[in-house]
Amino acid sequence: MNPHLPDPPRPTHTARAETPMAFAKAIAQAYTQRSLDPFPALVEAQIAPETLDHPDARITALQMEWLSATAMRALDDEALGWFSRRLPWGSYGMLVRASLTAPTLGVALQRWCRHHGLLTDDIHLQVSTEAGVAQLQLHEQRPLGTLQEFAVVSVLRNALGVACWLTDSRIPLVQTTLRFAPPPHADSYRVLFDGPTQFNAPTHSLQFDAGYLSLPVRRDEAALQRMLQRALLLTVRPYRRDRLLVEKVRQTLAEHPEHGRNADDLAAWLNLSARTLHRQLKDEGASLQQLKDAVRRDLAMDLLLRTQRPIKQIAAEVGFQNEKSFMRAFKGWAGATPDEFRTSRQG
Structure with a gap:
């Protein structure tokens, strides 16, 4: 991320407010840890400070983007107080750049995890696969205290957002597991992570089809520079395009041409209906x-x-x-x- 790039647009209240207020409260806590006043940042993001302690309160994704961007500048910390040392401006951009030349998402995520360990040893990230399911795991090397939920959710969503961006593909989750107990705003997790969320789990993880690890990295330096202008979008908003189906269809047509004679045969091979196959391909900007x-x-x-x-x-x-x-x-x-x-x- 780059402090000299344009700010996100000012938030409005036309979007649905689904981000837990607890995350805004965590950002305010990061300010107080540095003996700074969060009030101006909250006002800038159009968040009433008196609502921070309301467990049922929500803000929009754009308000969260605005507040996070403002706080990262003020604190010069892209980790917003999660770790024992700051992550100065450009830290996460550096991680993306280090993964940009990887041939596949699997290699890119391995690099991402390895280089994240150079930024902080408070957490350890790793990628593994078992029975066709990939896991991105986050292990706490030291207690994250009251910022645990915000830190874990943010790091996992950021890694997922980068993975989606690198492959230009929406990566749907099989499951999200989290070690902490369900928070009062647990219903927000249906928006934060697609698929089921398991609390009180043995480890923090994102689980998804291991086939995505074979997708090629589709981005270059020019695309990175454009992305960094609104990098927080990768964390606060879901990615919409899914390229894995395109790759599966292409692979099936190449390796099993007998299943490609018509849409019904191909769809049955992929465990889809022909209608769903055509619709999902259209959503991905492709056709059979x-x-x-x-x-x-x-x-x-x-x-x-x-x-x-x-x-x-x-x-x-x-x-x-x-x-x-x-x-x-x-x-x-x-x-x-x-x-x-x-x-x-x-x-």
């Missing part, structure tokens, strides 16, 4: 036909470059009924005929 074409194109190019098979044979292998329709489609994909493509790449 686009994915079929992409898989056929990739296979055709591979066969053209790796083998000397006749064009007619390749056309049949990638699913075309005749050579003429294959050549027409291939020219649309590559801007050249199959023979021209093969000659230009092999010559």
